[in-house]
Amino acid sequence: MRISKDRIEPDKLRDELVDRGAGAFVSFEGWIRNQNEGQEVVRLEYEVYEPIAIKDGEKIIEEAKKKFPVLHADCVHRSGLLEIGECAVWVGVTSAHRDEAFAACRYIIDQVKVRLPIWKKEHYAKGHSGWVNCERCATHGHQHSSTVASG
Amino acid sequence: MRISKDRIEPDKLRDELVDRGAGAFVSFEGWIRNQNEGQEVVRLEYEVYEPIAIKDGEKIIEEAKKKFPVLHADCVHRSGLLEIGECAVWVGVTSAHRDEAFAACRYIIDQVKVRLPIWKKEHYAKGHSGWVNCERCATHGHQHSSTVASG
């Protein structure tokens, strides 16, 4: 688990997971979209509390490795100001067969999104900005899992 | 859908799917493993009947786009002789949110593996070689879906 102030380079990260016993590689990338909830977004700012984000990110990766028989897994999350189209988070997993690579990749990104101390502030075309948070979730009937509720 | 005699370059293929409305990118790569069913593999040979592989590959991608609200999807499969570690097949999908990117990517690779006229011959460390086929599947109780049976 790494937090990066610099542009994520998926091809380099992929190469780090190469293994002669791997038959499957699955990767997920979260990209900055030009809109969210109907508002035009011009850029996005990530705040990350690194000491816990890294430690608990490692924990999530270890959980994925225990749950699914994968060979390697890694995750990198950006911090700071990002433009539209930039990669905010990368998850990569290698395994012998594809079932477990898909499952572990999905597990890691799902957990990273709800467990790590990371916040994003959207800057809108109309000039204002706002933290993406659960007031919005509440509006849309988003239910938080017990993992979230209990910290 | 493309069939390539040359090395697959995932980073270039990924860049072709970039879209300012995309929030998620999921990719799958199938790599040549150094073993299969307990035998040490030294290289692999893919035979592809291109006219149908391309036409039906496009069909699979279109099916994925109909089933899941994705933005872009593509697939490239290698033909010819591949060494251990090489990428044999690449699938990439972009969408607004991650659910559909994961689902569509999985759908495409699953269908490509069972529907397209592609065969692989494994060359083993002990000097012999063999087509990977359903005699092996039968041994392991592999059930073919009706899609396979009906062609």
Place this chain on the structure above:
Amino acid sequence: MTKRITVRYFAGFREKAGTDEEEVNIEVATAGDVFALLKHRHGSTEPLGHCKVAINDEMADWSSNVNDGDTVLLFPPVAGG
């Protein structure tokens, strides 16, 4: 009725037949008949359902009709990816 069919063999079928294509005059109604009558050529011991067939570059069913002049592609079990 005897039909003139072009048969194409792929992968293991081609290796067994020793050729990738040949013309045959056979009395057949369906693609399945072609597969059965040419068993001595492609040598498959697979259940029909494990193999696939195409007629004139379109995937077909084993029950599909074969017409005089058709090209029938016999595919052993596929293994992409």
Place this chain on the structure above:
Amino acid sequence: MTKRITVRYFAGFREKAGTDEEEVNIEVATAGDVFALLKHRHGSTEPLGHCKVAINDEMADWSSNVNDGDTVLLFPPVAGG
């Protein structure tokens, strides 16, 4: 009992409090008490369950005990990825 607690605010909480860290002397037992007593600082109207808390750089529950000298990190709803 009054405890000396270092409180750290993040994201929206920090902006509302106008500082990322401050020391407070408050009568509290749990992390949840800290959140409740400092509502005028972080300004959150979120249900407690939507927010998170860490004590001395370890994720904690709102029912976790807070001791004299602890650093309590108040996290608004997270949104990674």
